[in-house]
Amino acid sequence: MLAVRDGELDALGELFERHHGPLFGFLVKHTGRREAAEDVVQTVFHRMLKYRHTYRDDGSFTAWMYHLARRCAADYFRKSNAAPHTTDPADLQEHADDAPHAAHQATARDDHALLRTALARLDRDDREVLLLSRFQELSFAEISGILECSVGAAKVRAHRALRELREIYLRLQKEPLT
Amino acid sequence: MNCQRTRDTFPDLLDARAGSAVSAEVRAHLAGCADCQREFSALQQTAAVLDAMPTPEPSPRLRKNFYAMLADEQQSPTSAARAAQSPAGARRAAWWRFLLAPLAGCALVAVGFLAGRQAQPVQVAADTTTRTELKKLQEQMNKMGQLVGVALLQQQQGPANERLQGVLVSARSAQPSDKILDDLISALAFDPNANIRLRALEALTPHADRALVRAGVLAALPREENPLVQLELIDFVAAAHDSAATPVLERLAQNEATERNVRDAARTALAQF
Numbered sequence: 001m002l003a004v005r006d007g008e009l010d011a012l013g014e015l016f017e018r019h020h021g022p023l024f025g026f027l028v029k030h031t032g033r034r035e036a037a038e039d040v041v042q043t044v045f046h047r048m049l050k051y052r053h054t055y056r057d058d059g060s061f062t063a064w065m066y067h068l069a070r071r072c073a074a075d076y077f078r079k080s081n082a083a084p085h086t087t088d089p090a091d092l093q094e095h096a097d098d099a100p101h102a103a104h105q106a107t108a109r110d111d112h113a114l115l116r117t118a119l120a121r122l123d124r125d126d127r128e129v130l131l132l133s134r135f136q137e138l139s140f141a142e143i144s145g146i147l148e149c150s151v152g153a154a155k156v157r158a159h160r161a162l163r164e165l166r167e168i169y170l171r172l173q174k175e176p177l178t
Numbered sequence: 179m180n181c182q183r184t185r186d187t188f189p190d191l192l193d194a195r196a197g198s199a200v201s202a203e204v205r206a207h208l209a210g211c212a213d214c215q216r217e218f219s220a221l222q223q224t225a226a227v228l229d230a231m232p233t234p235e236p237s238p239r240l241r242k243n244f245y246a247m248l249a250d251e252q253q254s255p256t257s258a259a260r261a262a263q264s265p266a267g268a269r270r271a272a273w274w275r276f277l278l279a280p281l282a283g284c285a286l287v288a289v290g291f292l293a294g295r296q297a298q299p300v301q302v303a304a305d306t307t308t309r310t311e312l313k314k315l316q317e318q319m320n321k322m323g324q325l326v327g328v329a330l331l332q333q334q335q336g337p338a339n340e341r342l343q344g345v346l347v348s349a350r351s352a353q354p355s356d357k358i359l360d361d362l363i364s365a366l367a368f369d370p371n372a373n374i375r376l377r378a379l380e381a382l383t384p385h386a387d388r389a390l391v392r393a394g395v396l397a398a399l400p401r402e403e404n405p406l407v408q409l410e411l412i413d414f415v416a417a418a419h420d421s422a423a424t425p426v427l428e429r430l431a432q433n434e435a436t437e438r439n440v441r442d443a444a445r446t447a448l449a450q451f
Contacts, residue, residue, distance in 0.1 A: 010401060111230075115227055134225065156189075159221075162228075
């Protein structure tokens with residue numbers, strides 16, 4: 001990223017190739033929508049270009065990227081909430097991997113489908129800290145930097161989010177099949 | 179050590195990287211407290227299901243849009259002015275290409291010679307059992323070849339001959355996976371050696387019907403500076419009749435800094451569209 005900051009814009013291509021997959025994975029689970037996740041990834045890299053002069057070599061690039069991603073995702077959710085919905089967003093979020101109606105068919109009790117639904121019903125901040133702590137190979141020190149809180153607070157929030165996810169997941173398991 | 183303090187350490191215990199940092203005191207409490215064991219086990223199960231959740235791959239649209247955005251930014255007046263002020267990066271790249279090109283050329287000849295020796299036709303008894311076994315063996319070899327190719331391609335920092343061999347191994351696969359195509363596209367876009375980029379394009383050409391390949395080649399075209407590779411890339415998009423290439427070709431055709439032959443090829447391709 002230092003090279004990008006110094007004008008070697010081609011170097012951003014290498015960063016894109018290395019990081020866009022995991023970033024997309026985080027965002028598709030966070031937003032629950034594939035197209036939205038792709039749009040947010042694009043916005044993140046656009047902001048990297050736009051604000052490249054502000055990049056400082058005082059932390060990991062990955063943490064900086066997720067810091068940007070978090071803000072871009074918040075913008076997405078703000079716009080998404082302002083726009084009229086014709087369907088329940090929780091239902092859309094069940095189809096994050098485009099598996100058509102997987103959660104509504106015979107496999108409705110499949111672990112992954114249930115978990116996607118449980119994630120969608122989790123509070124947005126809880127989902128965010130949980131996904132950062134489980135999937136992105138970030139340390140709690142880095143996560144605390146991204147969330148702008150103490151390391152202890154990041155751990156407590158991740159722990160609380162996992163417990164909440166489990167409770168929603170268990171409730172879903174007990175719900176009758178539709 | 180009480181239950182509450184033990185449970186406060188669960189995030190560390192559930193984090194494989196931090197597991198060793200948890201004190202022996204906590205572990206001792208956990209070993210003797212059935213309530214904490216139940217709570218920990220429940221959270222561990224949820225974390226395991228969460229970790230095993232599959233992650234989908236992004237569509238080719240994402241890569242295509244990213245490189246279009248990057249190309250726009252590179253051509254913006256501000257970025258062009260900055261690039262003109264700091265040619266150090268370009269000089270560095272040119273120096274590496276100058277050093278690696280002859281090495282890769284020698285490696286290409288050596289690998290081609292070895293591949294030719296191994297590809298001698300074999301007489302096989304044409305009974306059904308033998309044919310089935312042979313087919314199975316070929317499938318296994320193909321799969322193994324794909325794995326080796328991916329591993330070699332991923333060694334982007336390795337010597338040019340290893341990267342070239344990665345491309346050659348991947349090129350042998352008749353039905354390459356998305357992962358292999360992705361790695362070939364990365365080699366086409368980023369390998370500092372023009373011979374390897376050409377070989378990667380050659381390996382991708384039979385799969386031009388796949389959207390992923392067309393998007394990757396299109397993304398590589400504005401980045402390419404070597405006229406020889408530029409010409410091959412233009413031939414590819416022209417043969418694929420990929421109308422999405424129009425803006426990129428127009429920019430090449432109008433750019434005075436582009437080699438004349440390349441500009442002509444871009445104009446010809448545009449005329450074909």
